[in-house]
Amino acid sequence: MQLTFCKYQATGNDFIMVDNRHDFFPKNDTKTIERLCHRRFGIGADGLILLETDNSTDFRMVYYNADGREGSMCGNGGRCIVAFAKYLGIIDTHCSFVAFDGVHRARISGDVVALQMQDVSQIHVKPKYLFLDTGSPHHVQLWEDWETLDAEKEGKRLRYGLYGEKGSNINFVNPLESGHFEVRTYERGVESETYSCGTGVTAVAIAMHELGRASGSEAILETKGGNLRVCFTKEGAVYSDIWLEGPAEQVFKGSVS
Numbered sequence: 001m002q003l004t005f006c007k008y009q010a011t012g013n014d015f016i017m018v019d020n021r022h023d024f025f026p027k028n029d030t031k032t033i034e035r036l037c038h039r040r041f042g043i044g045a046d047g048l049i050l051l052e053t054d055n056s057t058d059f060r061m062v063y064y065n066a067d068g069r070e071g072s073m074c075g076n077g078g079r080c081i082v083a084f085a086k087y088l089g090i091i092d093t094h095c096s097f098v099a100f101d102g103v104h105r106a107r108i109s110g111d112v113v114a115l116q117m118q119d120v121s122q123i124h125v126k127p128k129y130l131f132l133d134t135g136s137p138h139h140v141q142l143w144e145d146w147e148t149l150d151a152e153k154e155g156k157r158l159r160y161g162l163y164g165e166k167g168s169n170i171n172f173v174n175p176l177e178s179g180h181f182e183v184r185t186y187e188r189g190v191e192s193e194t195y196s197c198g199t200g201v202t203a204v205a206i207a208m209h210e211l212g213r214a215s216g217s218e219a220i221l222e223t224k225g226g227n228l229r230v231c232f233t234k235e236g237a238v239y240s241d242i243w244l245e246g247p248a249e250q251v252f253k254g255s256v257s
């Protein structure tokens with residue numbers, strides 16, 4: 001298979017982007033997707049994303065984790081595909097697209113993409129952590145010994161220990177000054193720590209607000225790959241108008257056979 005692709009990154013969360021509007025991509029070939037994402041044997045990426053046609057929105061996003069399996073929503077990937085759609089000339093500055101968890105609106109200005117996430121109403125608050133779904137499942141836990149945190153080891157332990165085979169993404173949080181949080185994320189499907197996770201920082205912003213650690217309706221999340229901004233409104237128990245904003249850029253183009 002001759003495959004042309006573009007490589008994108010958003011705060012260090014990186015993706016292989018493929019224009020699949022002609023429906024040529026072997027979507028059930030888990031092994032090929034895994035190999036393309038492999039950092040030694042392939043292009044290297046945290047995930048692979050297909051841009052496809054959709055009848056009622058500007059395009060469809062199909063997201064695969066680096067293990068080759070179709071994942072749930074990806075916030076950073078969602079921001080990258082908006083930049084890709086702009087590059088392909090499909091959209092201008094505003095768009096809507098459909099993904100795993102429904103329709104998203106987005107806007108792009110320079111290299112900054114803001115993406116609207118689905119409303120969140122179910123938040124499980126446990127004594128040591130919170131669990132919520134922001135398009136993907138997320139465990140959010142405050143972590144005290146930040147400097148010595150082994151996110152890879154602890155993430156794997158919680159991902160399998162608490163959530164079994166289906167798993168969850170695991171976020172560790174270090175509160176900084178008001179409304180600012182440092183976040184490290186272990187991603188299921190990649191099965192390691194990534195530089196940043198969009199649905200993850202969205203979950204962290206909401207979880208911190210829920211715990212009363214972020215009084216306003218905005219949070220700045222500092223990840224290994226840079227800063228992201230999440231804003232939202234809360235009415236009753238529902239978080240709505242949730243926007244995830246930050247940089248997303250094309251890194252290179254290429255082809256593989």
Ligand SMILES: N[C@H](CCC[C@H](N)C(=O)O)C(=O)O
Binds near residue numbers: 074076
């Ligand atoms: N990196 C992604 C999250 C992918 C979620 C994926 N790991 C799964 O649970 O299927 C993001 O920016 O939101």
